[in-house]
Amino acid sequence: MNPVKEILCNKESGQSALYSVCTADPLVIRAAVRHAKKNDYILVIEATANQVNQYGGYTGMKPNDYVSMVRGIMDEEELHENRVILGGDHLGPLTWQNLSEDEAMARAEELVYAFTLAGFTKIHLDTSMRVASDDPGAPLDLRVCARRGARLANCVKKAYQELKAGNPDAVRPVLVIGSEVPVPGGSHEHEDSITPTDPEEFRRQYHVFREEFLTAGAPFEDVVAFVVQPGVEFGDDFVFQYNRNNASSLTEALKDYAPLVFEGHSTDYQTRTSLCRMTEDGIRILKVGPALTFALREALLLAEEIETLTVSDPYKRSGFRKALLNEMDADDKYWKKYYTGTQAEIDYKKLYSYSDRCRYYLPSKSVQSSINILLRNLDTIPAALVSQYFPRQYAKAMEGELSFDALSVILDRIGDWCDLYAAACGVKLNKKET
Numbered sequence: 001m002n003p004v005k006e007i008l009c010n011k012e013s014g015q016s017a018l019y020s021v022c023t024a025d026p027l028v029i030r031a032a033v034r035h036a037k038k039n040d041y042i043l044v045i046e047a048t049a050n051q052v053n054q055y056g057g058y059t060g061m062k063p064n065d066y067v068s069m070v071r072g073i074m075d076e077e078e079l080h081e082n083r084v085i086l087g088g089d090h091l092g093p094l095t096w097q098n099l100s101e102d103e104a105m106a107r108a109e110e111l112v113y114a115f116t117l118a119g120f121t122k123i124h125l126d127t128s129m130r131v132a133s134d135d136p137g138a139p140l141d142l143r144v145c146a147r148r149g150a151r152l153a154n155c156v157k158k159a160y161q162e163l164k165a166g167n168p169d170a171v172r173p174v175l176v177i178g179s180e181v182p183v184p185g186g187s188h189e190h191e192d193s194i195t196p197t198d199p200e201e202f203r204r205q206y207h208v209f210r211e212e213f214l215t216a217g218a219p220f221e222d223v224v225a226f227v228v229q230p231g232v233e234f235g236d237d238f239v240f241q242y243n244r245n246n247a248s249s250l251t252e253a254l255k256d257y258a259p260l261v262f263e264g265h266s267t268d269y270q271t272r273t274s275l276c277r278m279t280e281d282g283i284r285i286l287k288v289g290p291a292l293t294f295a296l297r298e299a300l301l302l303a304e305e306i307e308t309l310t311v312s313d314p315y316k317r318s319g320f321r322k323a324l325l326n327e328m329d330a331d332d333k334y335w336k337k338y339y340t341g342t343q344a345e346i347d348y349k350k351l352y353s354y355s356d357r358c359r360y361y362l363p364s365k366s367v368q369s370s371i372n373i374l375l376r377n378l379d380t381i382p383a384a385l386v387s388q389y390f391p392r393q394y395a396k397a398m399e400g401e402l403s404f405d406a407l408s409v410i411l412d413r414i415g416d417w418c419d420l421y422a423a424a425c426g427v428k429l430n431k432k433e434t
Helices: 003-008 026-039 063-076 101-118 142-166 199-216 244-257 272-280 290-310 320-330 343-352 357-361 365-377 383-389 391-398 406-424
Strands: 018-022 043-048 084-091 122-125 174-177 223-227 261-264 283-288
Touching (some): 018 026, 026 043, 026 406, 063 101, 122 142, 199 223, 272 406, 283 290, 320 365, 365 406, 391 406
């Protein structure tokens, strides 16, 4: 049985939900892997279609490359491969919306096939967006969305059969579907409120998807989760926390479709209480991405402040902040449509917005070089400065749980967010290394 199904069927004790780290950043992945090893739970790591695809995505990685990168980190951290589930996020025509249906769906099929053959065993099929041949003035018809989803589900089935022919032990992928999918990476515009999916609309979506899957001979039995809007979202300057009362009619409707669960997107920046309530209410797959690179950026800027105090020669310092902003100024395509206001407001948002658009620039050579210099310069941080800038990590270091080097401190700072998500999934957190 796919481990996703095993965990979601566990209602007695221990881990009964999953959180998924949706990122291609190696430091964030390493932080999550360390956290999963320390606390002994199953972690999901997902690549999004615009990050990783058959053409390389914005990271330059194809599905096999991403798998190699994640497995390499796991090997270095000595985490067994059966402790991580690899997922594909928003697989569909997301990055080819400017093409006609025939072209966009043909590329989406290639994408899904490549992910499945590479060994991804949790597949989110996202056909919720219009393509160029759809009516731009009308919402995408639900049946069209479901029909396209069924088409991609058959691609997963075919690719898995090919994979299994060469590897009888290959794990059969599970599927996540839905038509009301939050925008990847958070809202593009400021929102004052957000309404959860109407329960009757969820029922309608479920039955239409099921009908289209059965008509196409697609494996609806592989569907483990449905994406809806439970009233959770974030954007440039806001975060909507989960409101159990507002979502109660929706989560109550889910009970009629057990063992199906909801997959919660845009759960970044939720509190521990909100996350726990979500998993208790059936939203038992939690997706997080920008909050973790947000934490990475926070930690790197804090570390750079320590660097200014410990490295007297400015020419030997990393210049991380400057390198990051230089890259953002040189190419504004990843942040311009997200950030508006005065120049001072935009300058602030480049580094501190919840949208965290600066994450797109972290892989650049100049930024990576600055990070490497920063880590070398801070191979040992004075304890008093760890206390000043990283108080949670200071407490762990003084207990002997953590080293005083920058890499360990930064990864553990990202792990503060992992604490919240793991706890919501039923994981008992270990306070000390064993």
